[in-house]
Amino acid sequence: MNEGGASRRGGIPGCLLLMFVTAAGSGGCSFFLTQGPPPKAQRTPGFTCTESPVLPTVDIALSVLSFAETVHAAAKGRTPLPWLGASLAFGAAAGVGGIRVNACNKAHGHPYVPHAPTAQPDMMPELPFGVRSAHPDKPPVPDPDDPDEPVQEPAGPPAPQKPPPEL
Secondary structure (H helix, E strand, C coil), X not given: CCCCCCCCCCHHHHHHHHHHHHHHHCCCHHHHHCCCCCCHHHCCCCCCCCCCCHHHHHHHHHHHHHHHHHHHXXXXXXXXXXXXXXXXXXXXXXXXXXXXXXXXXXXXXXXXXXXXXXXXXXXXXXXXCCCCCCCCCCCCCCCCCCCCCCCCCCCCCCXXXXXXXXX
């Protein structure tokens, strides 16, 4: 017993066990708590479904933590199978929940689509990076896909080198 009267007997594995027992009540929450959109024929204006990716994200985090505990249990000589099962269950629930959330957002007309960074037109270079040499002392690099640009044939075989001088 320490000064506070609490024992450190459980330690980190005890905290992890408590966290996973608590999470087991909501385990796979995105599998049970997310709703995809109704079929197109049954959609009415104002239909509801789960738009927030919070629940699948929580399941992904729990899956990663379960997998980490799987590795830890195997390293300590304990059976890792329960943790591996929890990791797979949370991962599967996250996948199902993520698919439902993406379908809901797409049905509402606002799917996540990554956009390229926007910039002012006068801030962009005239040619994309990598097409021409940016260094003023180097000649431009020929583009092999440009039909208007002459293609330089490779030079002949390398010139023979002089043998090293004898000592």
